[in-house]
Amino acid sequence: MQKKQHKVQTLLDAIPHIKKFYGKTIVIKYGGSAQTSPELKDKFAEDIVLLSLVGIKPVIVHGGGARISELLEKLQIHSEFIDGHRVTSEETMRVVEMVLSGEINKNITSLLNHHGAKAIGISGKDSAIIKAKPKDDGKFGYTGVITEVNGSMINNLIKEGFIPVIAPIADSAKPNHPGFNINADVAASKIAQAIGAQKVLFLTDTIGVLDKEKNLLNSLDKEDVEKYKENETIAGGMIPKVDSCIDAIYNGVNKAHIIDGRVEHSILLELFTSDGIGTQFLRKDNPNNGIDMEKLLNEK
Ligand SMILES: Nc1ncnc2c1ncn2[C@@H]1O[C@H](COP(=O)(O)OP(=O)(O)O)[C@@H](O)[C@H]1O
Numbered sequence: 111m112q113k114k115q116h117k118v119q120t121l122l123d124a125i126p127h128i129k130k131f132y133g134k135t136i137v138i139k140y141g142g143s144a145q146t147s148p149e150l151k152d153k154f155a156e157d158i159v160l161l162s163l164v165g166i167k168p169v170i171v172h173g174g175g176a177r178i179s180e181l182l183e184k185l186q187i188h189s190e191f192i193d194g195h196r197v198t199s200e201e202t203m204r205v206v207e208m209v210l211s212g213e214i215n216k217n218i219t220s221l222l223n224h225h226g227a228k229a230i231g232i233s234g235k236d237s238a239i240i241k242a243k244p245k246d247d248g249k250f251g252y253t254g255v256i257t258e259v260n261g262s263m264i265n266n267l268i269k270e271g272f273i274p275v276i277a278p279i280a281d282s283a284k285p286n287h288p289g290f291n292i293n294a295d296v297a298a299s300k301i302a303q304a305i306g307a308q309k310v311l312f313l314t315d316t317i318g319v320l321d322k323e324k325n326l327l328n329s330l331d332k333e334d335v336e337k338y339k340e341n342e343t344i345a346g347g348m349i350p351k352v353d354s355c356i357d358a359i360y361n362g363v364n365k366a367h368i369i370d371g372r373v374e375h376s377i378l379l380e381l382f383t384s385d386g387i388g389t390q391f392l393r394k395d396n397p398n399n400g401i402d403m404e405k406l407l408n409e410k
Pocket residue numbers: 141142143144173175313314315316318319320321343344345346347348349
């Protein structure tokens with residue numbers, strides 16, 4: 111009986127949060143390191159379907175870096191990262207495309223559909239929704255920087271009731287070009303900006319951003335991120351993630367969050383509870399956020 115009452119209370123507590131996000135678009139970056147056990151994948155799919163059912167519009171942007179690295183190793187193709195971005199040779203690009211646009215995109219799309227969603231899997235090459243050019247004048251090979259995202263095309267899919275599942279591969283304007291490999295965090299942020307999303311959530315394999323003593327940092331803005339990057343508290347794969355969060359909140363997205371994808375129902379815990387989980391990124395100077403700083407920092 112007590113357990114039932116607890117469940118009802120949980121539901122009642124969630125209602126104001128559900129109302130707040132009703133009709134809003136939320137971009138969810140599903141990182142490779144959060145795509146682990148079949149059970150967790152099922153929970154992820156259940157959460158996405160639930161969001162759709164209560165009138166929230168999810169867009170999935172996925173990664174798959176670990177799977178790419180695994181396959182490259184099997185094929186004995188050397189690959190390296192600079193500040194969390196892979197350097198992509200032509201050979202590597204073929205593997206990246208196969209893994210991201212092929213295996214992972216289709217697996218996530220069919221997983222969602224088997225759970226009752228109307229998901230459609232695409233990459234940035236489809237209808238050239240993501241365009242890019244070489245990063246740092248070609249220093250990273252076929253790794254690109256995004257020059258344009260066709261937000262209205264994605265919004266049209268959403269209007270038709272689809273959940274877009276997007277692989278972070280970009281189109282090049284040149285014919286017979288293999289396209290560009292884009293870090294999935296960067297792609298998620300740029301897509302969130304282009305479609306006018308309310309939020310972008312990054313699911314990963316840590317509880318959030320940690321300080322040197324491994325304590326969770328609850329709330330970060332630009333200056334904090336610069337400081338933690340400079341003293342190397344934030345390193346490796348966390349660099350593109352925090353940079354993408356800052357880019358998002360300074361370009362129209364209300365808030366960005368880094369949360370633990372290994373925790374069951376982490377998306378719901380973040381969206382539908384007052385405290386949330388993980389690290390949130392918000393502009394302390396954002397005029398849209400009102401002037402009650404205390405409320406601002408505690409509210410999602
Ligand atoms: N300050 C930090 N806090 C948390 N994780 C960090 C930090 N600095 C570096 N990392 C590393 O970043 C990793 C997450 O990035 P990454 O492996 O690229 O994940 P994803 O596949 O989800 O994009 C963590 O597992 C951790 O090893």
